[in-house]
Amino acid sequence: xxxxxxxxxxxxxxxxxxxxxxxxxxxxxxxxxxxxxxxxxxxxxxxxxxxxxxxxxxxxxxxxxxxxxxxxxxxxxxxxxxxxxxxxxxxxxxxxxxxxxxxxxxxxxxxxxxxxxxxxxxxxxxxxxxxxxxxxxxxxxxxxxxxxxxxxxxxxxxxxxxxxxxxxxxxxxxxxxxxxxxxxxxxxxxxxxxxxxxxxxxxxxxxxxxxxxxxxxxxxx
Numbered sequence: 145x146x147x148x149x150x151x152x153x154x155x156x157x158x159x160x161x162x163x164x165x166x167x168x169x170x171x172x173x174x175x176x177x178x179x180x181x182x183x184x185x186x187x188x189x190x191x192x193x194x195x196x197x198x199x200x201x202x203x204x205x206x207x208x209x210x211x212x213x214x215x216x217x218x219x220x221x222x223x224x225x226x227x228x229x230x231x232x233x234x235x236x237x238x239x240x241x242x243x244x245x246x247x248x249x250x251x252x253x254x255x256x257x258x259x260x261x262x263x264x265x266x267x268x269x270x271x272x273x274x275x276x277x278x279x280x281x282x283x284x285x286x287x288x289x290x291x292x293x294x295x296x297x298x299x300x301x302x303x304x305x306x307x308x309x310x311x312x313x314x315x316x317x318x319x320x321x322x323x324x325x326x327x328x329x330x331x332x333x334x335x336x337x338x339x340x341x342x343x344x345x346x347x348x349x350x351x352x353x354x355x356x357x358x359x360x361x362x363x364x365x
Contacts, residue, residue, distance in 0.1 A: 146177065146265075146266035146269060146270070147162075147163055147164075147165075147177055147266070149262055149266065150163045150177050150204070150259075150262060150263055150266060151163060153201065153203075153259035153262065153263075154179065154201055154204055156199065157199050157200065157201045158201075160183045160184065161179060161180075161183060161201070161204070162179075162180050162183055163177040163178055163179060163180060163204060164177070164178065164180035164182075165177055165270060166178055166342070166343075168206040168211050168238070168342035169211075169339070169340070169342060170206075170208065170211025170212055170214075170215060170337075170339035170340070170342065171206075171211045171212075171214040171215040171218070171238060171242070173215075173218055173245075174214060174218075174238055174241055174242060174245070174267075174271055175267075175270050175271060176206055176236050176237075176238060176267045176270070177236075177263065177266055177267055177270065178204055178205060178206055178236065178342065178343065179201070179204040179205060179343055180343075181343045201259065202235050202257070202260065203235045203236050203237075203255075203257065203259055203260035203263040203264075204236070204263070205235075205236070205341055205342065205343065205345065206235075206236050206238055206341065206342045207235070207294065207295045207341050208295070208321055208339040208340055208341050208347075208351065208352055208354050209294035209295040209319040209320055209321050209339075209354045210235060210236065210238045210239055210294040210295060210319070211238065211339045211342065211354075212294075212319050212337045212339050212354040212356060213239050213242070213292060213294045213317060213318075213319035213354075213356060214238045214239050214241070214242035215242070215337075216317070216319070216334070216335065216337075216356050217239065217242040217243055217246050217292070217317070218242050218245060218246055221246035221247055223246075223290065223315070223317060223358075224243045224246050224247065224248045224251075224290055225246060225247035225248065226247060226248070226249050227248055227249055227289035227290050227315075228248070228249050228250045228252070228285065228287055228288050228289045228290070229243040229248045229250070229251050229252065229288070229289065229290045229291075229292060230252045230254055230278070230284055230285075230288040230290070230291050230292070230312075230313070231243065231251065231252065231253050231254060231291075231292045231293070232254050232281060232291060232292070232293040232296060232305075232309070233254070233255060233293055233294070233295075233296045234253035234254055234255045234260060234261075234264050235255065235260055235263070235264075236260070236263050236264065236267055237253045237260075237263060237264025237265070237267045237268060237275060238267070239292050239294055240252065240253040240264060240268070240275045240292075241264075241267060241268050241271050241273060241275060243290075243292065244268065244271075244273035244274065244275055245271065245273055248290075249289075250276055251273075251274075251275045251276065252275065252276040252277070252278050252284070252285070252288075253265075253268075253275050253276070253277055253278070254277075254278040254279075254280075254281055254284065255278075255279065256279060256280070258279070261277045261279060264277065265277060284312075288312060288313045289313055289314055289315065290313055290314070290315045290316070290317060291309045291312050291313045291315070291316045291317070292316075292317045292318070293305070293309065293316075293317075293318050293319075294318070294319040294320070295319070295320060295321065295322070296320075297320050297322055297323055297326075298322050303327070306318075306326060306327075306328045306330075306331065307328070309359075310328075310330055310359055314360070314361060315358070315359060315360050315361075316331070316357075316358070316359040317356070317357070317358055318331060318356070318357040318358075318359075319354050319355070319356050319357070320354070320355055320357070321350070321351045321352065321353060321354045321355070322351065326357065330359050331357040331358070331359055332357060332358055332359070333355050333356070333357055334356045334357065334358050335355070335356045336353055336354065336355050336356075337353075337354050337356065338352050338353055338354070339352060339354055340352050
């Protein structure tokens, strides 16, 4: 039933839309139900384009930063193993799923979009792991050890989140392709990795270069 539920969500934005299980190139160890581009046999109608812009189904794409951060966690499981991980703006759930696969004590997908939470749950089941769901950052558990976030700084109004994350947990793992300089020296760049949104949206090349940052011993001023 998981794909059917997600197809119902997608139909609200794009009547022709459907999902298909696929493994994004940037994190091939994780399978996800994502938008199936094969349904677009022709260009979007004006009405379809307007609907997609007005209420985009972010969860139906795996963005470059999410892929990179998920792959980074799988390659460095010590960062989350045995710890409670809260993934902010979880979307498809790929990062929370990676944390669960890497041995997190609990992986929590946090998103205000109910469809995204359905996607995170469905994608977790697809990968044989369990994630908890949270629809309100302010109602999160108080014993979170690690905050993860990918591609959440696209809006300048979101920049204060950098400080919020540091005060919420002892470690923060962040991936971003939009800002060359975060403006917060607590965040130490670990790597820069190239990846493309899956399915590919043909974004500007600069948005395919993802920087991974780590803050340790956070909860600091």
